[in-house]
Amino acid sequence: MTIQHDIEHPWYRQFWPWFLILLPATAVVASIYTMIIAAHGADDLVVDDYYKNGLAINRQLTRQQEAKTMGISATLQTEGRDVSIRIPERFSFAQLRLRLSHPMEADRDMTLALHRVAPGIYQSKLPQAISGQWIWTVDVGDGSRWRLDGENRF
Structure with a gap:
């Protein structure tokens, strides 16, 4: 047999x-x-230092409980790029800090200064229009005793 x-x-x-x-x-x-x-x-979604984040969560819960004790509540509304927060009129702050966090993409998170435009109403403009589910946090700023959290679909 030969191979050809x-x-x-x-x-x-x-x-x-x-x-x-x-x-x-x-x-x-x-x-x-x-x-x-x-x-x-x-x-x-993965963080490096779980222990420090756990301590921070406990501080956040304490601040949320303080807001509840003080009777502070907030409603977040958006219209186009305008964002406004309504809190009870008996509380008067020069401005509030609003942090908007995207649940999945940290690079889309933003922090805004909300200025008082009327008793109990604080407003600001968003850098760009947002849509989808967002987590928001409102407080007076660094060193604030209280903090409010919520979640909105825009």
Whole structure:
């Protein structure tokens, strides 16, 4: 039995060598593409220091309880890029701090200073229009004894 070689066509003009090369090459390209997707779409959900975050959560809960004890409540409203907070009129602050946090994308979070425009009404403008679910936090600023939290769909 003799093996007959195809002298007319070299190996690189045959179908099977290219088919066998294409299979692992496709896997390499797909893995590189997957790594690119993972690097650009990384979640911000994992934190490095769980203990410090746990202590901060306890401080936040204390501040929320203080707002409840004082009788402070708030309603957040948006219209286009205008955002306003309504609190009971008996509380008078020069301005409030509003932090809007996106649940999944930390790079979209923003902090705004809300200025009093009427008794119990504080307003500001958003840098850009927002949509979807957002978590908001209102307080007077650093060192504030109280804090209000909420969640809105815009």
